[in-house]
Amino acid sequence: MPLTSVNRLLIEQIEHEFTASQQYTAFAVWFDQQALPQLAQRFYEQALEERNHAMMIVAYLLDRDIDVTLPAIPALAPIPASVTGILEFSVEQEQAVTRQFEQIIAAARNDQDYLAEQFTHWFLKEQVEEVSSMSTLLQVATRCGDNLMLLEDYLAREVPDSASDPTAPRAAGGAAALLA
């Protein structure tokens, strides 16, 4: 059976989420190289969240008996050469993902796939948080300027609420989380 448009977009979204995961891991490694452990930690965590988003979509498609194979990840964009450059890239990436989920929910409505529409709701809420937290980080980083230790102090102080979200969809194989 040919894929409906919402299912085609959801399968494409698996690739986008894994690409974001790999991109954030690459940023985390760069922060680690620059001896910025708090920023590195934040991005290692964010990378796992993106991986979990991909596996939530996989679990949903499996539950709906839709054929799913994992996509290859395209080559990553070059790493911007500054902290604010990386954060600007990340804000834009989160805004792009928000637009992708808006397209997915529009397709679900168009296909009259109400189960897909309901599944997408959590991701829309998640994108509001992700755009907001990344934009805040960029704003604080811009204010800190060259004094990156101020930014590291801020991150050490402002620990994000990492309690698991009971409303989050199930990830195939279970959600990954940092142990440390």
Ligand SMILES: [Fe+2]
């Ligand atoms: Fe995501």
Ligand SMILES: [Fe+2]
């Ligand atoms: Fe994200």
